[in-house]
Amino acid sequence: MSITRTLIDVRPLRTSPVFRRLLIGRTVSVLGSFMTMVTVMYQVWEMTHSTVWTGAVGLAQALPMIVFGLFAGSWADRGDRRRIFLYATVGQAAVSLLLAVQGFTGHVPVAGVLALVAAQSCCSAVAGPAAGVFVPRLLPKEQVAAGLALQQVTGQAMMLVGPALGGILLGRAGIGTCYLVDALSFGLSFYGAFGLPALPPAGEPSRAGLHGVLNGLRFLAGHRAIRGALVTDLAATVLSMPTSLFPLVNAERFGGGPRTLGLFLSVLAVGGIAASALSGTITRLGRPGPVMLCGAGLWGGALAAFGLVRDPWAGLVLLALAGAGDAVSVISRSTIVQTHTPDALLGRVTAAEQIVGQAGPHLGNLRGGVVAGWTSGTTALVSGGLLCLFAVLWVGARTPELRGGSVPGPSAGTMPLEPADVPVPDGP
Template sequence: MALALLDVTPLRSSRKFRGLWLGRAFSGFGSQMTIVVVMFQVWQLTGSTVWTGAVGLAQALPVIGFGLFAGSVVDRADRRRVYLAAQTGQAICALILAVQGFLGHFPVYGVLLLIAAESCFVTVGGPASRTFIPRLLPESQLPAELALNHISFQAAMLIGPAVGGLVLAWLGVGGCYLIDAITFGLAFLGAFGLPPMPPDRDAARPGLGGVLDGLRFLISHRVVRAALLTDLAATVLAMPISLFPQVNAEKFGNDPRTLGLFLSAIAVGGVLASVFSGTFTRRSRLGLVMLVASATWGAALALFGVVPGAWLGLCCLVIAGAADTISVVARGTIVQAGTPDHLRGRVSAAEQIVGQAGPDIGNLRAGLVARLTSGPVALLSGGLTCLAAVALVGATTRELRN
């Protein structure tokens, strides 16, 4: 039974990793709180869903537009210094947001510019932090590290928004942003004790040349390419979030209580998979694990579109959430283990772009299909298409299966 539970060996064996993980867990919690606060403030300022939708756009555009260039910068500099600078930049943005929150009367476009500026620092800091682990832990502990990171993310996603709402009612917008700034400071302290991490002797070429080198590696390395394509298949073809309100209205009487449970069910599945992650992080054929988990994600969401009762639907979403966590951990291990150190910044940046842009595109695709048909049809067709795409990737990439 002990072997089936979350493997905490990385936390026990490495003090430096333990500090980094705790700092990132706190900053992730603060970021989930801020999601609620930003949406609330923008809605209070405008009363417009167009402006609240623009919040996601402000966060996504820097990652998509500058991600690969940021990865090239990470591969040419001391990665620890890059990460510390990024955390400092995020903390400063959060402090400015706190000041405007306390003062009030700040224009909405100013809030969005600050959110976009903070996202620019995320674009640099995210790939930098992903390059630390292979230098801090042995390769055999990479799956356990990714499972630990994922459970902290899932816990923040479960608790952060709820706490954010309570703090918002207690301290107001400025107080929430101030707490977010403090969590970035904790992430800074967690990484401050890391050793210097200078670039590999094969450092990235400056400018566009370094970006093109990263793209050539992604195209030529069959296993890493297949891992990222599998993730794109799961998110672009079967992302269900934008369909939840329509499915709830069409199948479950538009009950707001049911709608609220949909996202929670996915998070519950993710937490359960993380708690029992020892069942798959200790396996050797993680490529096959990733393929099966991605196919399970698609199948569970297809079933969610056709099952008759709310409880059966919630069970499907719990299974989907668990499958997503297993796939994310397996994919991250494959990408980190298959990428040379001097390219890890650029490949991590590409992984971040896929992880952020894929769900956004998938939600847009699902919404368009549902507008032409219905929510259940969009879920069923998306899940089955995801299954077919994952099967195609697995059939054409023997190295990934093995």
């Protein structure tokens, strides 16, 4: 096999200047967002010295996604997705500027900081569903998986670099400057999307309010492949998310040193970057269903094994494998969602995917902490990994559309939709 077919497929960068600009803008914006994540945690801790308040940061980020996400997806399926994304990007930049102002002045109480975090999360809840149509509308269907892999590898790289860069900037320039850099990063994201053509839904627009949301949920419940993809992601995050357990396991088994803990937190991203960089074979394969199931199974199996090892180096290898499995699973899941959802429903389905991706890890960390409190860190890790494996096997056994190869489904934008009668491609 040629080495060029193993490396990440860069055809979208060569063939689509618009996608290239979007990717650059998205990458810089994600970098700024991870810097802000570290800055918010640092500021809230310095203001309160309370783990309850630092935990509330995650709640302020997740709740708007859960509460408003599907309604934002319905809005994206009624209007010009480009314009909606630009409005949301301006909103995100404005909130970051307000965070910068309070960071320089220091006169806002902690509840005010969390309110600003929640406001920015509301803007993200709107931007995500609108941006969810960009890749399948800009790229040929055979390049969609490659485009998603490019987004994945750049996002993972920024997850690795952003917190470290944020920490350095915090130490040298202060809280306000970090927020200001994030606000400026949205300028590139705005520029990347500004040159897009109008992107109204291809098909019958969504109905307003709850009716549109329910139509989207009806489609999700009836399309077995997409439903199975989202259930698989929920199983991987809710049942086996490990990060809340790392401090306990590090203290129990590896001496509690901060260096080891830092490596545990970083090596998941390293594994994800490596897998994404070598994703050319799987994105060209055209079989996202089996690849997703294998990736999620690798995630669960590697974490279960990590719960048993005593050697820190073996643990790092297993966490890198888990990160690789997660990256492969995410790329394949997004490919299933974006290539087999009608364009007129893609905003709502992308919103559901975004909610799963936001809420799942928070619930998973909560589950891990509760189980570890009742038993031990080892039990929480091993049981979570095994439960994830069983769930993946169950989804695969119940969903032949996933395990059979390429997932059948309608081409985006080709299926006319009646507002009160959403098609159910696969049956219940």
